[in-house]
Amino acid sequence: MKLVSWNVNGIRACVKKGFMDYFKEVDADIFCLQEIKLQEGQLDLDLEGYYQYWNYAERKGYSGTAVFTKEKPLQVKYGVGDAETEEEGRIITLEYEKxxxxxVYTPNSKRDLTRLDYRLEWEDELFAYLKVLDAEKPVVYCGDLNVAHxxxxxxxHxxxxxxxxxxxxxxxxxxRLLDSGFTDSLRYFHPxxxxxxxxxxxxxTIRERNVGWRIDYFIVSNRLKDYLLRSEAHPDRLGSDHCPIMLEMEQSNS
Known part of the structure; x- marks a missing residue:
């Protein structure tokens, strides 16, 4: 199973910069987007063979997430119940059988750290949410998490x-999250x-000189570690200030 995550910094702009070429080339089973920056009805993507789920922010041209998946999920949930989370369209959860x-598109604490307190509250709420899910079945948690660990x-640094x-x-x-039963998949292979x-x-010249940050992740429940095949970034793929990341894993039988 192949999963891709990409903060596209505006999906409409990214589409004009070759998004569909990459989408078709990578042929992911699940493709996650962050920072889509649009409202419902502003873009019609023809993604044959995929179910599409969008979580739009109420504020125009801001935030938002989406997931495209070949397999129809058992259910889809938007947010974790917090009012501001819902307004900003930052979380989509898809439940599959196993x-x-x-x-997730984690809020930035801002250059002057004026949103740091909110960010930390967000982290606490999301941590509790992930632990509840993990108690039921394994979790693949991905997106722009806005932190270099x-x-x-x-x-x-x-x-x-x-x-x-x-x-x-x-x-x-x-x-705290990684110590509680989760694994950063990229560091699992490249510690x-x-x-x-x-x-x-x-x-x-910043990107050309690779003066960057790793703030996009695939994090998995520890009991999925044995099924991981590879985890990597695709820095040569342009179209956004972020690059796509990819995780490949075997599907467990349990």
């Missing part, structure tokens, strides 16, 4: 300590590999 897929996950996306608090929330990033500033 696992849950949770696609370890120093190896960004190029300039020394100058970014304490900055948005690399605060002690945000990194601590990720550590210390440097230079694997998924986001770059639009500043000139």
């Amino acid at each position: 696992f849950y897929l949770v696609n 370890q120093e190896v996950d960004l190029r300039n 020394k100058t970014n300590h304490g900055n948005s996306g690399f605060t002690t608090e945000e990194r601590g929330k990720m550590s 210390e590999t440097e230079g694997i990033y998924t986001w770059w500033s639009y500043m000139k």
Whole structure:
């Protein structure tokens, strides 16, 4: 089974930059989007063979998530019950027979950290939600999680300590999740590999010089580790300030 996640930074713009070419080429079983930045009716994607699920933000041109899947899920849930979460369209959960897929666009704490408190509350609520799901069946949790967990996950870690996306608090929330029965799939295969990033500033030559951050993840319940085949980033795929990430796994029989 092949899963892809991509913060497209506006799906309409990304479609004009080759999104469909990549979509067809990668042929994922499940394809997750974050930051779609549109409202219902603004784009009609012809994705033959896929069920489409969209969670639009109420604010125009902002946030939002989507999931395209070949297999119809047992049920789909939007948000985790928090009012602001629903308004910003940040979470879609698909339930399948043997696992849950949770696609998330985590709120940024902002450059001046004015949204850090809200971000930490979000992390606590989502952590509780993932643990409830995990108690029922394994979870695949993916998306733009807006945090570089370890120093190896960004190029300039020394100058970014304490900055948005690399605060002690945000990194601590990720550590708590991983310590509670979840695995960062990319680090499972590449525990210390440097230079694997998924986001770059639009500043000139930044992406060419690979001065980036890894803030997009596939995180899985520990009991899925034995079924992981590969986890990787596709930095050469343009169309957004993020690149797509991919996870391949065998489907368990249990």
